[in-house]
Amino acid sequence: MKSLRIAAVALNQTPLDWRGNLARASEAIEAARRAGATLVCLPELCLSGYGCEDAFYAPHVRRRTLDSLAALLPTTQGVGAVVGLPLEVEGRLYNAAACIADGVLLGFTLKQFLADDGIHYEPRWFKPWPRGKVATISACGLSVLAGDLLYDLAGVRLGIEICRDAWVADRPANGYAARGVTLAMNPSASHFAFGKQAIRRRLVTEGSRLIDGPYLYTNLLGNESGRALYEGGTLIAQRDTLTHQGPRFVFGDRTLTVVDVDVADSPTKTKPGDTIISAAWQRSPADAEKLNPHSPPQAAWETGDAVVYEEFSRAVSLALHDYRRKCRAEGFVLSLSGGADSAAVASLVWLIGRLSGDPATLETVYQATSNSGTVTRDAARAVATAVGATHHEWDVQDLVERYTGLAAAAVGHPLTWETDDLALQNIQSRVRSPGVWMLANLRRALLLTTGNRSEAAVGYATMDGDTSGGYAPIAGVSKRFVLDWLQWMETVGPAGVGPLPALAAINAQQPTAELRPPGAGQTDEADLMPYAVLDEIERSAIGDLDATERTLERLQARFPEHAPEQLAAWLERFDRLWRASQWKRERLAPSLHLDVLSVDPKTWRRWPILSGE
Ligand SMILES: Nc1ncnc2c1ncn2[C@@H]1O[C@H](COP(=O)(O)OP(=O)(O)OC[C@H]2O[C@@H]([n+]3cccc(C(=O)O)c3)[C@H](O)[C@@H]2O)[C@@H](O)[C@H]1O
Numbered sequence: 001m002k003s004l005r006i007a008a009v010a011l012n013q014t015p016l017d018w019r020g021n022l023a024r025a026s027e028a029i030e031a032a033r034r035a036g037a038t039l040v041c042l043p044e045l046c047l048s049g050y051g052c053e054d055a056f057y058a059p060h061v062r063r064r065t066l067d068s069l070a071a072l073l074p075t076t077q078g079v080g081a082v083v084g085l086p087l088e089v090e091g092r093l094y095n096a097a098a099c100i101a102d103g104v105l106l107g108f109t110l111k112q113f114l115a116d117d118g119i120h121y122e123p124r125w126f127k128p129w130p131r132g133k134v135a136t137i138s139a140c141g142l143s144v145l146a147g148d149l150l151y152d153l154a155g156v157r158l159g160i161e162i163c164r165d166a167w168v169a170d171r172p173a174n175g176y177a178a179r180g181v182t183l184a185m186n187p188s189a190s191h192f193a194f195g196k197q198a199i200r201r202r203l204v205t206e207g208s209r210l211i212d213g214p215y216l217y218t219n220l221l222g223n224e225s226g227r228a229l230y231e232g233g234t235l236i237a238q239r240d241t242l243t244h245q246g247p248r249f250v251f252g253d254r255t256l257t258v259v260d261v262d263v264a265d266s267p268t269k270t271k272p273g274d275t276i277i278s279a280a281w282q283r284s285p286a287d288a289e290k291l292n293p294h295s296p297p298q299a300a301w302e303t304g305d306a307v308v309y310e311e312f313s314r315a316v317s318l319a320l321h322d323y324r325r326k327c328r329a330e331g332f333v334l335s336l337s338g339g340a341d342s343a344a345v346a347s348l349v350w351l352i353g354r355l356s357g358d359p360a361t362l363e364t365v366y367q368a369t370s371n372s373g374t375v376t377r378d379a380a381r382a383v384a385t386a387v388g389a390t391h392h393e394w395d396v397q398d399l400v401e402r403y404t405g406l407a408a409a410a411v412g413h414p415l416t417w418e419t420d421d422l423a424l425q426n427i428q429s430r431v432r433s434p435g436v437w438m439l440a441n442l443r444r445a446l447l448l449t450t451g452n453r454s455e456a457a458v459g460y461a462t463m464d465g466d467t468s469g470g471y472a473p474i475a476g477v478s479k480r481f482v483l484d485w486l487q488w489m490e491t492v493g494p495a496g497v498g499p500l501p502a503l504a505a506i507n508a509q510q511p512t513a514e515l516r517p518p519g520a521g522q523t524d525e526a527d528l529m530p531y532a533v534l535d536e537i538e539r540s541a542i543g544d545l546d547a548t549e550r551t552l553e554r555l556q557a558r559f560p561e562h563a564p565e566q567l568a569a570w571l572e573r574f575d576r577l578w579r580a581s582q583w584k585r586e587r588l589a590p591s592l593h594l595d596v597l598s599v600d601p602k603t604w605r606r607w608p609i610l611s612g613e
């Protein structure tokens with residue numbers, strides 16, 4: 001049995017940022033060495049970035065990655081390192097983990113089970129590697145082995161699973177005990193979704209049970225390139241018990257979790273046919289005191305009863321912070337209506353400063369038409385003040401009238417609410433776009449949109465009006481979720497931050513587009529259907545892809561208070577609006593994946609633009 005100091009690194013990388021990715025990887029290895037680690041594991045595909053998309057096809061991208069690997073080798077003096085990268089083998093691309101020891105490239109483990117579900121499209125670029133196969137390739141000027149390899153490093157036998165390898169029943173670790181593996185590492189790029197860390201914790205714990213030894217798991221960190229957020233949260237389990245978890249949702253380049261573990265010595269015997277690459281080096285002397293023997297595996301906020309709101313707050317504020325920084329915007333601009341969605345977005349920008357200590361600049365604009373009321377104007381002002389935004393109040397009614405006059409002249413009759421309702425609504429939303437865009441231009445800021453998933457599902461938004469903007473922070477969650485989160489933010493708020501009481505002015509109102517004249521009493525739910533019904537239809541028809549009859553059964557079971565005819569009418573309305581608004585979903589600003597119920601056609605639920613009878 002050996003006492004070994006091992007390190008798990010979460011890295012905030014950007015696709016194709018060659019210099020930055022390499023610098024962060026080598027700085028992390030240096031930090032692990034300074035902490036006395038013998039072995040360090042970095043995330044999946046971290047040298048190129050996980051989400052390089054079709055750039056993976058480019059031969060120069062494959063070459064640049066190997067250049068980065070060659071440059072990384074000398075930084076591993078005195079340690080062993082596992083580093084993810086794309087790798088061409090025999091003319092095909094594989095998702096690989098390089099195993100390096102003391103400056104020497106030992107070999108590449110290749111991913112056997114590609115991620116092909118949800119937001120993952122790995123088979124578009126990579127091939128899966130067959131179990132038990134090994135190839136010889138040339139890389140970094142050397143002839144090296146690649147494939148299903150094991151390594152004897154500093155006296156322990158290491159096996160590597162790459163992310164999804166661990167998520168399948170036939171995972172490589174099933175055979176590791178028979179192959180003498182005593183330590184396993186998993187470089188991952190596992191995007192955030194609500195509650196998903198619990199699954200990772202189970203897989204890592206199960207991995208350690210399978211090898212009866214330590215299993216170390218790393219992940220990416222932050223908003224890599226717009227749509228996927230990685231939470232860090234590195235994990236270490238030892239003999240069926242999860243012992244360590246690195247922090248999640250950290251604002252910064254990396255997290256480093258260093259742990260002392262007991263590892264059984266490499267067995268002398270090997271399984272026939274197994275390829276095992278050996279390397280030995282002078283390890284740092286093990287400390288008499290064990291490092292972090294009893295680190296709590298979770299932060300306090302992760303075990304409370306508001307985990308989903310905590311995760312949402314931390315995930316979206318980190319995603320906004322990284323997106324702004326990576327697109328080199330100098331702040332945020334937001335059209336603030338005094339309603340729920342834009343107040344939620346303003347609160348999330350405010351949370352950046354509260355959670356990171358580095359406040360983001362926010363400029364907000366209330367834009368009144370003759371249909372706006374003092375309740376929303378006052379609420380917008382109160383929220384802007386509470387979140388520290390620079391706030392403006394504009395009157396855009398004259399712009400509405402000017403466009404209305406031009407269009408009325410073109411069609412040859414005055415426009416009325418009786419005959420031209422939608423056009424008269426949409427022009428108000430559209431005139432709110434150019435001014436706020438102009439402000440964003442002047443400030444070199446990122447214009448945020450405020451649409452939520454429920455609106456996206458039924459196209460309840462004006463294209464090039466309130467959909468105008470560069471990033472859509474809350475498009476991954478339903479309207480009901482936004483409303484509930486705002487209640488929690490008003491009274492509780494994230495641990496270590498606390499509440500934002502000014503949201504009371506928002507939470508007291510019923511959601512309305514405020515686009516029809518005040519006397520019309522417009523509400524979202526009257527225009528559409530109750531949000532609870534809309535969510536259930538979306539979950540059934542779009543999330544679970546149920547047939548109409550099945551969705552109706554589910555609605556009747558869940559909402560006995562509504563007549564079956566009413567439920568059928570709402571379902572018919574949803575179906576019509578869903579199909580008519582696919583083109584809108586194709587044109588929404590990039591949004592963050594947060595939940596398995598996503599309607600984002602670029603990452604999750606793809607649908608024909610034109611469909612139906
Ligand atoms: N497949 C397709 N490909 C390309 N374009 C397509 C199309 N189908 C329709 N169109 C075009 O789309 C246009 C209609 O879409 P659009 O102009 O966006 O408007 P539309 O979808 O007709 O109406 C917008 C709805 O969103 C609601 N809204 C708007 C703004 C804010 C809020 C709020 O909650 O605050 C709510 C509003 O009450 C209304 O019910 C038409 O000009 C039509 O030609």
Ligand SMILES: Nc1ncnc2c1ncn2[C@@H]1O[C@H](COP(=O)(O)OP(=O)(O)OP(=O)(O)O)[C@@H](O)[C@H]1O
Nearest residue numbers: 335336337339340341342366367450466511512513
């Ligand atoms: N009076 C307004 N001033 C500034 N922006 C507005 C105004 N009315 C609407 N908007 C913009 O259009 C967006 C869409 O309006 P919508 O009504 O869907 O959202 P909301 O007003 O934030 O929330 P809710 O629908 O819950 O009232 C707003 O989030 C806001 O960005």
Ligand SMILES: NC(=O)CC[C@H](N)C(=O)O
Nearest residue numbers: 115163164167189190191
């Ligand atoms: N990169 C991967 O292999 C992802 C695997 C898994 N589906 C996840 O989301 O974590």
